[in-house]
Amino acid sequence: MSIVAIVGLEPKFLAIAAVGGRCLPTIVRHMLAHRATHGVVGGALRCGRNDVVEGRWAENSMSWLRRFGQVATIVGGQAAYVVAVAVAVLWLAIWPSSWPRTVRQVFARQMLFTGYDAIGFTLRVAFAVGLLVIVQVELWLRAIADLDFSGQLFLRIFLRELGPFLANLIVIIRSGTAIATELARMKVDGDVEILEAQGIDPMNYLVMPRVLGVGFSVFGLAVILVSFAFVSGYVVGTMIGVFNASPYDFLLGIMRQLEVEDVIFFIPKTLVTGMLIGAICCVTGLEIQDRDVEMPQVAGRSAVLGLSAVFFVAMLLSLSVYGRVLIFQVF
Amino acid sequence: MTDSPVPETPIELDTPSVRKTPPILRFDRVSVRLADERFSDVEQVCFEIKSGDVATIRLTDRRDSPIPALAIGDRPLEVSETIGVSGTVEFDGRPWGSEGHGDELARRGQIGLVLGQPGWVNNLNVLENVLLRQLHHTQRPRRELLMEVQEMAYAIGLSEVAPRRISAMGRSELRRCEWVRAFLGNPRLIVLERPCALVEREYWDALSSWVKRAVGQGTAVLWLSREPDELNLVSDLAKVRYAMTDAIPSRLEVQR
Numbered sequence: 001m002s003i004v005a006i007v008g009l010e011p012k013f014l015a016i017a018a019v020g021g022r023c024l025p026t027i028v029r030h031m032l033a034h035r036a037t038h039g040v041v042g043g044a045l046r047c048g049r050n051d052v053v054e055g056r057w058a059e060n061s062m063s064w065l066r067r068f069g070q071v072a073t074i075v076g077g078q079a080a081y082v083v084a085v086a087v088a089v090l091w092l093a094i095w096p097s098s099w100p101r102t103v104r105q106v107f108a109r110q111m112l113f114t115g116y117d118a119i120g121f122t123l124r125v126a127f128a129v130g131l132l133v134i135v136q137v138e139l140w141l142r143a144i145a146d147l148d149f150s151g152q153l154f155l156r157i158f159l160r161e162l163g164p165f166l167a168n169l170i171v172i173i174r175s176g177t178a179i180a181t182e183l184a185r186m187k188v189d190g191d192v193e194i195l196e197a198q199g200i201d202p203m204n205y206l207v208m209p210r211v212l213g214v215g216f217s218v219f220g221l222a223v224i225l226v227s228f229a230f231v232s233g234y235v236v237g238t239m240i241g242v243f244n245a246s247p248y249d250f251l252l253g254i255m256r257q258l259e260v261e262d263v264i265f266f267i268p269k270t271l272v273t274g275m276l277i278g279a280i281c282c283v284t285g286l287e288i289q290d291r292d293v294e295m296p297q298v299a300g301r302s303a304v305l306g307l308s309a310v311f312f313v314a315m316l317l318s319l320s321v322y323g324r325v326l327i328f329q330v331f
Numbered sequence: 332m333t334d335s336p337v338p339e340t341p342i343e344l345d346t347p348s349v350r351k352t353p354p355i356l357r358f359d360r361v362s363v364r365l366a367d368e369r370f371s372d373v374e375q376v377c378f379e380i381k382s383g384d385v386a387t388i389r390l391t392d393r394r395d396s397p398i399p400a401l402a403i404g405d406r407p408l409e410v411s412e413t414i415g416v417s418g419t420v421e422f423d424g425r426p427w428g429s430e431g432h433g434d435e436l437a438r439r440g441q442i443g444l445v446l447g448q449p450g451w452v453n454n455l456n457v458l459e460n461v462l463l464r465q466l467h468h469t470q471r472p473r474r475e476l477l478m479e480v481q482e483m484a485y486a487i488g489l490s491e492v493a494p495r496r497i498s499a500m501g502r503s504e505l506r507r508c509e510w511v512r513a514f515l516g517n518p519r520l521i522v523l524e525r526p527c528a529l530v531e532r533e534y535w536d537a538l539s540s541w542v543k544r545a546v547g548q549g550t551a552v553l554w555l556s557r558e559p560d561e562l563n564l565v566s567d568l569a570k571v572r573y574a575m576t577d578a579i580p581s582r583l584e585v586q587r
Contacts, residue, residue, distance in 0.1 A: 194450040199440030
């Protein structure tokens, strides 16, 4: 209201005043001292110059930098904590004493729920993806008459990217959110304290089997997904006349394109990301303090963080194994 | 039985036999002031319980006592929750907090607990809860444990310890299942905090017979309660009886 009155309803000056809302006192002083238009612009400029002269510009820039640094520190700290949990799980897992029958039972249940129970859904996704991608790729490659490229393309799409990504996504949606919610409820209900009172380490009993279960499940599901995608794509493609090669030739074409880096790439992209997803979900669940406020957010937060980890690890692996980020050759 | 004031120096227990083995549980001048107002403070608590002994503590403060948690080396001793803490609590001759985390948890696995507030792991059924401590800390066959659980369940009026959800059981049944959980596997120490709360009077004698059998096998028992009737169940067994006063800081008084 006060701005409208000062600048006489001229939009461009409204915009300047709105952006420089902080500069309003300076603008008003100039309005009173000079003509209206000049006053607004001059006031804004003077405000900006004052900032520079009085060091406020540097201070404001520093405050943004400071905020950026704070956010980077927090995010980096959280990421380091999750990685530390995953490493601690691996360290615990190598000792036989970490595997009493109660922990083995939790691990088996986790593999059943996260891996085995997800096979049906994974097969359906693999069928659909195989059909869509393989057939489309083959059709387009026919159009540019470069059929020899198809095996390479299928491999790169499925083995390196789509297969691991979809397996991670399936696990995040089906199991990751459930793990986070379950552990959050255990935390607020005091179940974790009950376990400790009986001499049962929550890290050993709750976290370790879940992290490992999720990691191995992602790996297994990714293998199933990639394999079935190829099979379904070939079968449907042959039925609609896109493929003419025999199954043996099709498979041979794929295998000829397989490189050592593809295997190196596949294992960490499934096992490592799976373990990070498990660690993120466990940490997110066990960090909860307030049932009423945080419980509804736990599932969503774990899913978002899990996905972020998947993309980040994929990027890191692409850089380190292939020297690329997306289509850009880095080294 | 007359009350006597707490001496400034630790009490020398008047036990019939002088044993050379360290006490199973020993509180040495333990004082704790907690930030959580649900718990009473304690000051200069001194007592020890040896193998085969029973100690009773009559609680007169309406708040929960930190002694059970202190006895198992649990949370009230964490600095972040305390305003002040001093003294030592020893289990089997070694102070809590003097060993690695894994070793301390293993030692805690030798303690059977019935706490004032019922404590169940909600994503396990009742039977899994009862068996959990033994399955985790021992190599005893599951079948053997199930037989022992069944025998104990019959003795306290339960047809079985059922593999049912916690929420599907009544409060008295759950409390009695906690007795089974605490006494299962002949632990070194059993801490009972108001164990007869929510349980019908007809089953109390079964609990006292279990305590008698346990002490006969060398288990030490610490029983805390506000109800004199409850503590009288083991009055012939208790070597030392204590009462917590109302005053803050609370002090143990020896009742002889």
